[in-house]
Amino acid sequence: MSKGIVISPDKCTGCRTCELVCSFTKNDTFNPKDSAISVQFFDEVGIQVPMTCLQCDEPHCMTVCTVNALTKDEETGIVHYDSEKCIGCKLCVSACPFGNMTYSSRLKKVVKCDLCDGYPQCVKLCPSGALEYKELDSNLQKRKDIASQFVEVFGEGAK
Ligand code: SF4
Numbered sequence: 001m002s003k004g005i006v007i008s009p010d011k012c013t014g015c016r017t018c019e020l021v022c023s024f025t026k027n028d029t030f031n032p033k034d035s036a037i038s039v040q041f042f043d044e045v046g047i048q049v050p051m052t053c054l055q056c057d058e059p060h061c062m063t064v065c066t067v068n069a070l071t072k073d074e075e076t077g078i079v080h081y082d083s084e085k086c087i088g089c090k091l092c093v094s095a096c097p098f099g100n101m102t103y104s105s106r107l108k109k110v111v112k113c114d115l116c117d118g119y120p121q122c123v124k125l126c127p128s129g130a131l132e133y134k135e136l137d138s139n140l141q142k143r144k145d146i147a148s149q150f151v152e153v154f155g156e157g158a159k
Pocket of ligand 1: 061064065066067068069070085086087088089090091092093110
C-alpha cells in the first residue's frame with residue numbers, strides 16, 4: 001500500500017499557494033509554470049481543482065521513456081524522475097493520461113511530482129486543507145477518489 005495526495009475541490013479556494021510552494025521547493029522559483037501541481041479553474045461552476053501526478057501503479061510515462069529517466073519505487077510507490085538521464089524528448093508528457101507532467105523549456109527538464117520524497121510541501125502549506133497525504137489501496141482507488149470528487153462537485157451526469 002502506498003500513500004498519495006488526495007484532493008478536496010470543495011475546500012480549494014484557488015489561492016495557488018500549492019503551485020508557488022512546489023515551484024520554490026523543487027526549482028527555486030515562484031513560478032506556477034515550474035510547479036508539479038496545477039490548479040485548474042472551472043469558472044462556470046465556480047470551483048478549483050488542484051491536479052498533480054497520481055504516481056500510477058503502471059506508469060505510462062515510465063513505459064515510454066527510452067532512457068529510464070523515470071523509475072518507480074515499489075516500496076513507496078513514488079515515480080522518480082532523473083533529469084541527468086532525461087534527453088528532453090517529452091514522450092512522457094504526451095503519455096500521461098491525466099496531463100500531469102509538463103516540460104519546462106526554461107529549466108530544460110520535466111516538471112513532475114515526486115511527493116517531495118514522502119513529505120509533500122504543498123500538502124503541508126495548503127491553507128485550506130484541500131490537500132491530504134494518505135494511504136491509498138490502489139491506483140484504481142486514486143482514480144475513483146478523484147472521480148467521486150468530481151461527481152460531488154459537478155453533480156451526476158456532468159460533462
Ligand atoms: S522527456 Fe525525459 S523523462 Fe520524458 S520520456 Fe523523454 S527522456 Fe524520458
